[in-house]
Amino acid sequence: MNALQMKNGYSLQQISVAPTVSATQNACKLCAPLGAALVFKGIRGAVPLLHGSQGCSTYIRRYLISHFKEPVDIACSNFGEHTAVFGGGVNLKVAIENICRQYEPSLIGVATTCLSETIGDDVAMLIKQYCKTHQEGNVPPIVHASTPSYQGTHMEGFHSAVKATIAHLAARGTSDPSRINIFPGMLSPADIRYVKEAVSAFGLKAMVLPDYSRTLDGGLWESYQRIPEGGTSVESIVRAGDAAISIEFGHTLAQADETSATYLSRCFGVQAVRLGFPMGIRHTDAWLQVLADISGRPIPGDYREQRGRLLDTLVDGHKHVNTMRAALYGEEDLVVGLSAFLAEIGIHPVICASGGCSHYLEKAVRDVVPESWHGEIRVLDNADFAAIEAAVVEAKPDLIIGHSKGYAMSRRLGTPLIRVGFPIHDRIGGPRILHVGYEGAMALFDRIANALIERRQDTSEVGYTYM
Amino acid sequence: MKAIPILNERKQHIYETGDAPFDFQCNRQSLAGSISQRACVFCGSRVVLYPIADALHLVHGPIGCAAYTWDIRGALSSGEQLHRMSFSTDLREKEVIFGGEQKLYHALTELIDTYAPKAAFVYSTCIVGIIGDDVTAVCRRVSREKGIPILPVHSEGFKGTKKDGYKAACDALSQLLGSGETQGISPTSINILGEFNIGGEAWLIRDYYKRMGVEVVSVLTGDARINDIRRAHGASLNVVQCSGAMTFLAEIMKARFGIPYIRASYFGIEDTASALYDVAAHFSDDGIQKRTEGLIRDRIKAVVPQLKRFRADLEGKRAAVYVGGAFKVFSLIKALRQLGMQVVVAGSQTGTAEDYALLRDLCDPGTVILDDANPLELSRFAIEKRADLFIGGVKERPIAYKLGIGFCDHNHERKTPLAGFEGMLHFAREIHTTVTSPVWQFVPFRGEAAELNPTESDPIGKR
Numbered sequence: 047m048n049a050l051q052m053k054n055g056y057s058l059q060q061i062s063v064a065p066t067v068s069a070t071q072n073a074c075k076l077c078a079p080l081g082a083a084l085v086f087k088g089i090r091g092a093v094p095l096l097h098g099s100q101g102c103s104t105y106i107r108r109y110l111i112s113h114f115k116e117p118v119d120i121a122c123s124n125f126g127e128h129t130a131v132f133g134g135g136v137n138l139k140v141a142i143e144n145i146c147r148q149y150e151p152s153l154i155g156v157a158t159t160c161l162s163e164t165i166g167d168d169v170a171m172l173i174k175q176y177c178k179t180h181q182e183g184n185v186p187p188i189v190h191a192s193t194p195s196y197q198g199t200h201m202e203g204f205h206s207a208v209k210a211t212i213a214h215l216a217a218r219g220t221s222d223p224s225r226i227n228i229f230p231g232m233l234s235p236a237d238i239r240y241v242k243e244a245v246s247a248f249g250l251k252a253m254v255l256p257d258y259s260r261t262l263d264g265g266l267w268e269s270y271q272r273i274p275e276g277g278t279s280v281e282s283i284v285r286a287g288d289a290a291i292s293i294e295f296g297h298t299l300a301q302a303d304e305t306s307a308t309y310l311s312r313c314f315g316v317q318a319v320r321l322g323f324p325m326g327i328r329h330t331d332a333w334l335q336v337l338a339d340i341s342g343r344p345i346p347g348d349y350r351e352q353r354g355r356l357l358d359t360l361v362d363g364h365k366h367v368n369t370m371r372a373a374l375y376g377e378e379d380l381v382v383g384l385s386a387f388l389a390e391i392g393i394h395p396v397i398c399a400s401g402g403c404s405h406y407l408e409k410a411v412r413d414v415v416p417e418s419w420h421g422e423i424r425v426l427d428n429a430d431f432a433a434i435e436a437a438v439v440e441a442k443p444d445l446i447i448g449h450s451k452g453y454a455m456s457r458r459l460g461t462p463l464i465r466v467g468f469p470i471h472d473r474i475g476g477p478r479i480l481h482v483g484y485e486g487a488m489a490l491f492d493r494i495a496n497a498l499i500e501r502r503q504d505t506s507e508v509g510y511t512y513m
Numbered sequence: 514m515k516a517i518p519i520l521n522e523r524k525q526h527i528y529e530t531g532d533a534p535f536d537f538q539c540n541r542q543s544l545a546g547s548i549s550q551r552a553c554v555f556c557g558s559r560v561v562l563y564p565i566a567d568a569l570h571l572v573h574g575p576i577g578c579a580a581y582t583w584d585i586r587g588a589l590s591s592g593e594q595l596h597r598m599s600f601s602t603d604l605r606e607k608e609v610i611f612g613g614e615q616k617l618y619h620a621l622t623e624l625i626d627t628y629a630p631k632a633a634f635v636y637s638t639c640i641v642g643i644i645g646d647d648v649t650a651v652c653r654r655v656s657r658e659k660g661i662p663i664l665p666v667h668s669e670g671f672k673g674t675k676k677d678g679y680k681a682a683c684d685a686l687s688q689l690l691g692s693g694e695t696q697g698i699s700p701t702s703i704n705i706l707g708e709f710n711i712g713g714e715a716w717l718i719r720d721y722y723k724r725m726g727v728e729v730v731s732v733l734t735g736d737a738r739i740n741d742i743r744r745a746h747g748a749s750l751n752v753v754q755c756s757g758a759m760t761f762l763a764e765i766m767k768a769r770f771g772i773p774y775i776r777a778s779y780f781g782i783e784d785t786a787s788a789l790y791d792v793a794a795h796f797s798d799d800g801i802q803k804r805t806e807g808l809i810r811d812r813i814k815a816v817v818p819q820l821k822r823f824r825a826d827l828e829g830k831r832a833a834v835y836v837g838g839a840f841k842v843f844s845l846i847k848a849l850r851q852l853g854m855q856v857v858v859a860g861s862q863t864g865t866a867e868d869y870a871l872l873r874d875l876c877d878p879g880t881v882i883l884d885d886a887n888p889l890e891l892s893r894f895a896i897e898k899r900a901d902l903f904i905g906g907v908k909e910r911p912i913a914y915k916l917g918i919g920f921c922d923h924n925h926e927r928k929t930p931l932a933g934f935e936g937m938l939h940f941a942r943e944i945h946t947t948v949t950s951p952v953w954q955f956v957p958f959r960g961e962a963a964e965l966n967p968t969e970s971d972p973i974g975k976r
Contacts, residue, residue, distance in 0.1 A: 058594060058597065060593070060594050061594050061595065061597065061598060063598070064627050066620070066623045066624060066627060067619070067623060068602070068616050068619035068620040068623055069571065069600055069601065069602060069603070069619075069620035069621075069623060069624050070576060070579070070600070070601045070602070070603035071598060071599065071600055071601075071624075072583060072598060072599050073576050073579060073580045073583070073599065073601065073603070075576060075580070076576070076577065076580050076581075077575060077576055077577030077580065079577070080577070095546070098639065098670075098671075099553045099554075099639055099670035099671040100543055100549055100551055100552060100553045100670070100674075101552045101553025101554075101555055101556050101578070101670045102553075102577065102670070103548070104549070104550070104551060104552040104553070104556070104908070105552065105556070105577065105578070105581035105582070106577075106581070107908055108581070108907050108908055109581050111907055111908060111910070111911055112907055115910075115911060115914075116911050116915075117888060117911040117912055117915060118911070119548050119888050120548070121545075121546050121547075121548050122543075122545070122546075122548070122549070123545045123546070124542065124543050124544070124545040124546075124547075124549070125639075125670075125671035126542050126671055126672075126673070127671060127672050127673070129671065130639075130643065130671050137545045138545075140544070140545040140546060141545035141546030142546065143546065144520055144522075144544060144545060144546030144547055145546045147518060147520060148518055148520060148546075148547070148548075148887075148889055149889075159639070160574070160575045160577075160604075160609075160638075160639060160640045161639040161640055161643070161670070161671060164609060164639075164640040164643050164644065165643060194575075194606075194609075195575035195576060195577045196575040196604050196605050196606050196608070196609050196640075197605070197606055199576075266915065266917070266956055266957060266958065267915050267916075267957070267958050268957050268958065269958065270517065270892060270896065270916075270958070271915075272517065272889060451583070454584070454597075
C-alpha cells in the first residue's frame, strides 16, 4: 500500500456523513476563547492570556497560525490538578507576572475557559486584587472577558472581548467630532485595512477595534518583535468615549443585548450606528454614505470609480451567475453579508448555515434577499457540517461558499468551493481575502464567475478556449 | 538588538553544551504565562489514538477540543476514514449545570448507529470530572447495549502534561489487548509501537519487515484497526518508536504477556538501519539476518548517492530542532549530520532527565539544549546561534519564517513521509528546498542576525 494507491482506493469520499441530534459532528464553529484571543491580538502591544489548561492556548494558537501564518503568542495560566481544586488565583497571578517580565505588554487580555468558569474562579476580583498589590510596578491594563466555551461560539467570545475592552478602558475626555469608533466584527486583515483606508479617505480618525490587520498579517521584520507591530492603541481605546459616532458591523447583533456601540452611547452619549458587513453594492453604498454624512464630505472619486468598475464587471459576467444557487456557511454575519451580495447578482443562497445561534440569522437573511426567493431558502443555525452536508445534498447547489472546513463536503459532492472567511487552512492568502467594499465584491464576483465558467469549460467535451 | 529576556524560572531548563555543570530541569508542569509550546493531557491521548481508523473518537466536553483536532494529522488509513471526522458532545451551559451523562449516552448511541464503528473512545475533557459525569458508567452501559468495546479515555486537560495523556491513551488501549485470536501468528513477529503512519510511514516500515521475513501483527496506532490491536499480544516483540508515547503500553504488555520490547527510531539512515538490525538480532535467525543485511545494503545504495547531491548545498548549514519528544531529536541530529549540517539548538517539549543527558553527549559543544521552551527562547537562540533551518511543528513555523530561517515540519500534521530510507530522501529534499530558496536574500532580518555577536549579548544563554 502506498500513498498513491490510497488516493485511488480510499479517501474522504468513503465517509458517508449523516446528521445526528445529540452529537456535534465536524463543528461549524469554534470555542469562545478563540474569538477573544483574536480580539486581543488586535490591540497594540497586547498579550492574550487564557485562564485554563495549557491545551486551550496551544490549540487556539495552532489553529490561528494555520490561517494567519504569523506568530500568535497566547499565554496560559496553565491549570494543574491542584489549580482545578483550589482555584486558579495563584496561577493567574504568576502568569500575569511572567507575561509582564517577558513581553512588557501594554495590555493583557484575560479570557476565561470552560474550566476556570466551571470551577467558579472570580477572575474580575483576582485581577482587581493583583492590580491593588502591584500598584508600584508597571501593571498594564488587564481586561477580562468571560468566555466559557459552553456558551455560544467564537463569535460570542469575540464580541465579549471587544465589549470588555471598551467597558474597561473607555473614559470621558474632550469630545472630538472628527473621531469615530468602528467595531468591524470578525473581518479579515485585508478587510480591516479597507475599512481604515475608507475612513481616512473621508478625513476621519477611526478607532477600529479590533485591528489585527498588521499584527496578524504583517511584513517581514526589520528587527525582532516580541509582540508584532500594529493594532489599536490603548490610548485610542481610552478615547472611544470622545468620538462622535460608533459604527458597528453586524446583521445579527441582538437588538436587546448591549453591544460596544450601545454601551458607549449609554455611558458617553456617542451615537451608535449599526450596519451590515459592507459586502456587495447596497451595503457598501450605505457604509460610504454614513462616512460621507459624518464627515460632511462627498464620497471620494476613487470610490465612485471602484463602484463603476464593479458594476461594469457584474454586467460583463451576469449571464454566468444569474439564477445559480449557492450554499453558504460560516459566521452568521458573514453568511448574511454574502447573501446580500449574491442577491444583487442573482445567485440564490439556498442554504444559509452557521454553527452560531443568535436566533437572528433567519430574519437577517430574509431581509436581504428578494421575498420571492424565501420559499427556497433554508436557514440552518446551530448547525454542524453533517447537517449542512445533508442539506446541500438535498438542495444540489451550483456552488458552496465558505471557509476551508467545507472542503471534505465539497469534494464528496463534487461541488466547487469558493473559500471565504476563517479559517483558510488549505490555501495560502487567507488573511488577504478581501470581502468588503466594492473591490471585495469584485474579487468575490471574479472568483464565483470563474468557478462557474471553469466548470462549464471542464465539463464540455469541446474544450472551448474562449469562454 | 535588545536581548530577548529569559524568565528566571526557565533558566534551568536551558543549557549550552560545554564545561558548565549539567544542572538541568525538565519533566515539570509548564510555567504559567511562559507560553509553552506544549499542549495538554487531552492532546496527548488524542495523538496516540487518533489514527485508529475504524473506531469512533468522541470528545466529551464543550466544542473547542473536538473542533481543534478535526482531521488535523497526516495519519493515513488504507481503508476506513472514520478517524478523520470530529465528534463532540458539544456540552452547553445546561449540561454543565445538570450533568452531561444523558447527552453522552445519546451521542454515543446515535453515532454508533450511524457509523457502525468497531469500538469507541470517549475522551474526557477538562470540565467532565468537575461536573461529575460518570463517563465509565455510560461507556459500560452503551458497550453492553451495542456490543462493541467503548473505552473511556481519562484525558482531562489539566491533569498533568501531554505525557499523562499518552498514558491515559495506553490505558484505554490496554483494555483491548488479549481479546483477539492469536492462532497462526509467526514466532518471528512484532508489533510496531509509536508509529502513526504520517504520510504512509507505517506502510514503508511494514514493508521492510515483510522483506526481512518478520511478521507485523499490529502497528500502534498507524493505520490500525481494532481487531489488529486485539491480537497484538500474540507478537513476540514490541518495537517502540517515539519513546514518550507508547513506552507505557510496552510496559503493560511486558507485565501482562511477557512480551519484551526494544526502542527504535526510523528517522535517518543510521537509526533506521540500527532499528532493523536490532529486530533481526533479537530473533537470531540466519535467514532474517541475511535478508536484513541485503535490504539495508540495497536501500543505502539507492539513497546515499542522491543524498550526496543535497549535501553539497547543505554542508556547513546550521539547524535548530524543537519537537515534541526528545527521542526524535537524537535521530534528527544524526540525520542532519549525514547532510553535513550541524545542530546548534536542540530541544523538546517532553524530554526526561535521561533523554537530556543523552542529548548533551550527542550534541557538539556550544549547542543550546532547551526543555519546554517558549517562542521568545526559541527565537533568541535561533538568532544567537545563526540557524539556517528550523525543524519543528506548525507553532514553530512562523517563528522561523519571521526570522528569515528555512523550516521543515517534522510534526504530525505533515503530509510527507520522513521515516525510513526513502523518508530520509524526502527529508533531505525538503530541507534543501527551504534552505536554498532565493527568497532569503530579500529578508532584511538575516543580515542583522548574522552580525549579532552571541558572546556580547546577555549571558544567560552561555550560563
